[in-house]
Amino acid sequence: MKEIFVLAEHRQGQIRDITFEMLTKGEELAETTDTQLTAILLGKDVKKYAETLSKYAEKVLLIEDIKLENFNSEAYQQTLSQLIIKKKPLLTLIGHTSYGVDLAPGLATKLNLPLATDCIDLKFNGETLLVTRQMYGGKVNVRATIRKSKSYIITVRQSTFTVQKPTMNGEIIEMSSSLSEEISKKRFIKYLLPLSGDIDITTADILVSIGRGIKDVSNKPMVEELAKILGGVLACSRPIVDKGWLSSDRQVGTSGKTVKSKLYFAIGISGAFQHVLGMKNSDLIIAINKDPNAPIFNFANYGVVDDLFKIVPSLKEKIIELKSARSQS
């Protein structure tokens, strides 16, 4: 029986969420294509994960090797390409993560199999594979057909598919590592933990977050003041950190922090998914953006389509008015 492969992603002792998201989608695809769902688990001392994965897949293929201890795209590519050549899966799902991005394009090129990246949906229409992905920072979606092949590789965007309760009790199969050649081009050295500053935005109740829309660092105090009178903390999107306007511990998003504040103001932030994944679970989200079609308005509870340089000063004034009225009464 043909298979659907899902490459399990794990790091520092944990299976990463994307794995279960892909297994959930994989199960659905396996049903519609009459294939078997197989989780691929590569690593060293990772047998303990196989048990967990077996609840989400019909089969877990486990390969252990010291060379697979930490993620290394060279070692992963060699191992996976031999597996794919041998088992000819209909489809291989890989996370569109820092690991998947390092692995999938080289793997697909080497095997001469078509690859579609960062997919937010995929389905088979007969033998044809159709995918949906995004362009222009999430302002446009694309539906595309993948060049016909006996086997496909897809990288899947994080947090796109909702994990379902596990229903399976898959078989765990240990295979010996096929890595005979030396892993000579690439070597993992170590992890570098994120810098921890004096402020932890993940514990703040109120976050006032700024994006590229603030235009210049000289406009930062204006918004900082708003944060202050609200009793909140200033956070930001990635370009603000890239430009050095705020330190990286203030960044919200996939490569920054994940926050769940009581109030999240998104000011001059477009709402690219990498940002949204870090803040969408906040209780109350208010977005200020002059573009009515900014994706952020899909995630905000309340929106203001206007110039932030007009709204922020007015807002500060009103809050100050309220506070002084309160202190007088």
Place this chain on the structure above:
Amino acid sequence: MDIIVCIKHVPETAEAEIKIDSSGKAIEKTGLVFDINEWDDYVLEEAVRIKEKFGGTITAITVNTEESNRTLRKCLARGADKAIRLTDAKFEGSDGYAIAKILHSVIKDLPFDLILTGVLASDDGYTVVGSILAELLGISHSTMVKKIEFIESVVRVNRELEGGLEEIVEVKLPVVLTIQTGINEPRYVSIMGIRKAMKKEIKVLSLTDTGLSESEVGEAGSWLIINELFIPPMDKRAEFFLGTPEVIATKIVDLLKSRGLI
């Protein structure tokens, strides 16, 4: 150190209103401002810094229409020594794979120690060109790079992982690195640079120069064939506050009051 930088001229869309064109397969480009892809701005700066430290040359390459001359001129003004533009009507419809093949056809015959590309281009966001190029060239790669250090025949890079975590990896030279934003602070173009750039030539190549066949480029040579573009459905659209800034501010304050947030 001879460096090749692969760069792209892209429309700035963060603040623009986007419309799908009549073909349904692309966006309406008229009225949009084009510039160097955000990631490539950092690519170029990193290349210039490496050249300043170790000497050598920088060659900027793009696969695109003639309009991308503006971005290539910018590269020349900022410190690139040579520029190559690959332009052919047959290249239209190329996805990241086809683009990587076109780039490879030229780069394979050039001398280089290091190739830098952006992690992705802000328009189609494939995130594949750098690592496919490396595989086609049979050399190593590393992606999402936030720091580069040369130690004899290897390069030690910091790769960005999720949640602020990074990993340090050593890769053998020659290598393709895909550069992540924030790795440096891109500088502005100097007047002197612009003057110098005017004198430099942009070499233009077409399909016949690549040695590739028609079926290897464009849609025919791609993994992905675009069926249609559409504006994402706004399913959970926010409730909007309307009125003058003062009215809006009052409404926000009322909301915050009602939620006990102020």
